[in-house]
Amino acid sequence: MVGNTSENNTKKQDLVIIGGGAVGMAVATHVQRHGNYNIKVLSKDSHTAYSQCGMPFVLAGDIPDFNKLIVKNLQFFKDMGIDVRLNTQVNSIDLENHTVHTQIDTVRYDKLVIATGSSPSIPEPLKEFIKMDNVFTLRTLSDGIKIQNNLEKSKNLVVIGAGGIGVEIAVAGVKRGISTTLINRSKNVLSHNLDSDMSQILQNHLDSKGINLLTGHTPVSINGSDTAESVTIKENITGKIKNISVDTIVISTGVNPEVSLAKNAGISVGESGGLLVNNKLQVKYDNKYLDDVFAGGECAQVYDFVTGNPFVSQLASTARRMASVIAENLLEKTSTFTPITNPWIGVIGDYQVGNVGLTEKTAYKNKINTVTGSSTGFTRAGYYPGGEKIYIKLLFSNRCLSGAQIIGRKGVKERIDGLSLAIRKKASIDDMLKMETCYTPPVSELVDPITYAVKDAYKNMDNQKYD
Template sequence: MSKRIVIIGGGDAGTYTLEAIMKRKEDVAITLLKKDRYGSVSICGLPFALQGIYPLKDIELQEPEFFQSRGIDYRTLTEVTEINLEANSVTIQTGEELEYDYLVIATGSRPFIPSIPGVELEGVYTVKDMEDGERIEVAMNDPGVKNAVVIGAGTIALQVAVAFSKNNIKTTVTKPRPLILRSMLDPDIASKVQKKLEELEIRFILGKETVAIKGDGDVKSVLIGDTEVPADIVVACAGMRPNVDLAKEAGIEIGESGGIATDPFLHVKKGRGYIDNVYAAGDCVEVIDAITHRPRLSMLASTCVTQAKVISDNIFGDNSSFDPVLSPTVANIAGLQVGSVGITSETAKRYGMKVITGKKEKPTKPRYYPGRKSMLMKLLFDAYSERLVGAQIISEDQVADRIDELSIAIRSGMRARELRMMEKSFDPSVALHRDVMADAAEDALNV
């Protein structure tokens, strides 16, 4: 008899888990249930579609029919209203009950919408799914839209701000805290990104509360502190929260970070024990940080990919476990590539960790080679062991490979002295013979 597997959610975690199970070519009956009408969608690609780099429709990577034609019971516009752990079943909005042998909870996250008067006005949007993208695209292409306000200053918020700026919409970015990209970069690095965006005439009002969104039916302005900013469109992009209501109602334990608590095999917990046939993955799940060893969230597609493999392996008896995370992160913001892995100085301070830092900015190619770019790298080391615990990079050149390299360095326990002496490849067309990473490590040792 085939194994009945039900997946709740069709975002990255649900889709990657579905694909990992399909690759096994085992005798299974898979049902995937998702609320919206689209198939597999890359939401991270949405801001670049709004910037005009490619059509918005291109971020739907696979339509529902792709999975349905392969024997998957792939249901869109379907909401799960209840999980019954005792009966091994879920109930959908029509009242139909679906039994399972294995359940995967991949309910994702939802936008944090600040409690601001006027947030319900027409012209106020979030950035959570394809339909949000469609609405924003229509609004920003309206010739009457001249001013925009983005509430939030994370990567998606800044990329949306760039989209508005490219569309000749006067744009203001605001948040209550005084720093942008706070979870990713130290202030001295983040300030370089802000300067780049200010050169595009994107205005920043930081460290002030958004008091109200004003308008009569349609949004007209936003009151930030005591400054009233004209706005024809507002995007609330102030972060995401784990979507755990369904799990919580079923009695599944929620961790201190707000995500679903799991064991290393990604089994969910109810009461004192973990449930062998119920898993959770993605934005809705609490993970353990590899540096601080404390619970946290890791809302990254790369995290979902690994979790999907773990769940698929365990369903078929291969006993995989999910390791603590480093959450390597990269983003392209107005042509400036930003990367981070491990902890920031703020995180170190929060957990009482003493760190030494080294920083260096230099070209990525020799001075005689045309088209060279600058790269700024900051490395954080534990002050006692000198082990690498964090890294931050900004450059117009390739950053992702560097962040992945530094992720491996952290995992392997490399120290500042080892990075300073590390052999690096050299060709004037692609690299310097004296690398920025070695210089940043040496700077930390001098401290």
């Protein structure tokens, strides 16, 4: 019988965690400190407990070594009594018999956590070239080390895909003195995070850094035998073909939830492609949610706070919160995971770039009528040296804040965090007009730029329309 009935005894239960990333290791350490489990972590990775988010900054030279990204080493987990097995491929899960099967043995569980993360999404025309010795994706620490070794002997870098990781890698290339081309199918960089007007601010900055930015272009082939020598791209509008010489290629065109293992075991997959879980992050099997199998991170489906739509969050901060919910439920302290606003920030060159909630694109897709307000302000009083411009765009729907985008050299994260809470609290434009902000010349203007963006949206309320 699938499912597990709790027993009142002190015997240690067996907790098996598949995946040694942000969710897996956070669950393992939390439960080991506060629970009564024998814990095994099975990971196909060759490293564990490291920061994926920091890898582009090692490539840029901002962090001196990939080893600096390892938060805890294997000895730390061994000393805690956690059995971490790296380079271990789990081949199947048997929910009926409470076992998982690796390439070398069978492991029994009382409780199971699936934290298999995601895998790179490669455009169909490029899949046949991914095994070339200078074509890479960036998902693991090993990937990062391979890319760095290749960049050390490269003069020409091509990055395919201008999402968050892609633009960070492109900036890393020019910081290393490498001729860098960034290719993007969309006309806008960070098109999932920014509207076109805000994206243009960032694109101008990337141009100023010396990146050869080719938006509105699609790669059609990578040329060479074992080693890539050039990339052939096509301009989307004109169909014009162009070849770009290359020593290193990094493909950064998104990820897919890694759900094949769970799906093959009969666990349900949601419409977003992530595993279907309830608010306790328990998986669904045979039309019911199991009390002994959990899933979290990039392999699990979550829900958007504003639209209610299912999606898969790729944020480390989301993964960490999901790990806490799973751990608390394993410890029989009821905890739930609710819909999220998904606040994001990146550092792109000299700019901090953040967004939360809706963009105009997602609003239009979901038939949500929005009003926008924008402002350009400064991070310090006008007379105080060192002030920098900050660009703010807010979106309101039904008079409530529903989205925000901010670009600046300083002051982005704290504003995005505050606006994320305002969205969750369904703050109205009238509430936002009454918002009080602190002031001192070295860190702010007397009137915060957010206030001017709110006032701009208020003026636009009478002309509400789709853009």
